[in-house]
Amino acid sequence: MKFDNEYYEANSQDKDRPALAFYSRIWARYISEGPTLEFGCGVGHLAKRLSKKTKVFGYEINEFARKQIVINAPDVKLIESLSDMDEGSVGSIVALHVLEHIDDHSLEDIGASFKRILKPGGKLLFVMPNAAGLAHRLKGGQWSAFSDPTHINLKSSHEWSDFFETRWRMKVLDKFSDGFYDFPYEKSWGRIFLFDLFRLGLTALQFILGTAILKEHYGENTVYILEKNK
Secondary structure (H helix, E strand, C coil): CCCCHHHHHHCCCCCCCHHHHHHHHHHHHHHCCCCEEEECCCCCHHHHHHHCCCCEEEECCCHHHHHHHHHHCCCCEEECCHHHCCCCCEEEEEEECCHHHCCHHHHHHHHHHHHHHEEEEEEEEEEEEECCCHHHHHHHHHCHHHHCCCCCCCECHHHHHHHHHHHCCEEEEEEEECCCCCCCCCCCHHHHHHHHHHHHHHHHHHHHHCCCCCCCCCCCEEEEEEEECC
16 A cells, blocks of 8 residues: 555544544643654644644654645644754654554564653654454454554554553553444444443543543554663
């Protein structure tokens, strides 16, 4: 699949969206340490939000997206390579729906780079689909994460945590779900009314509060808060 404007439009990633406001608030509540690097910053809408709070570096390999970042987030400093960044130069790293596109071998090298550029005690905010989450169990083969053929590394939240702790030697401070977004999950109107409306309400409440209230398995994706060992 070619990562061009059609890819970003198909995934609704070409425009700013409410979910990014939620993740920006999560960063402010649980991370709030800068400067920050957004790894895989796409067309720059989250980076723009974060740049209002701290200095932001953006790393993105896609040429189409890089051209859009200059327009959407002019205050964000684009970098060509993680090796260009100094040791201990950032207080936090953010990656939303990026790691599931990368194989484990490449992620080991990326993790080593993250540890190098993070300050002692620096924090990381990641979001990936949860292969063991309730959304997958309800949707089965129609689960939203299967709709993108570039998702080559789908794991359960437990498997991701184990990867971070054993392969990256990072501490998992917290993990929680960002909720349900691919309605309906139920097949009958009665169950949609009883269960899906309840799920929608909990998702909306967490969004409004900007804090973790949903357990890691309760939704589509898991949000991870990590810390570099001091």
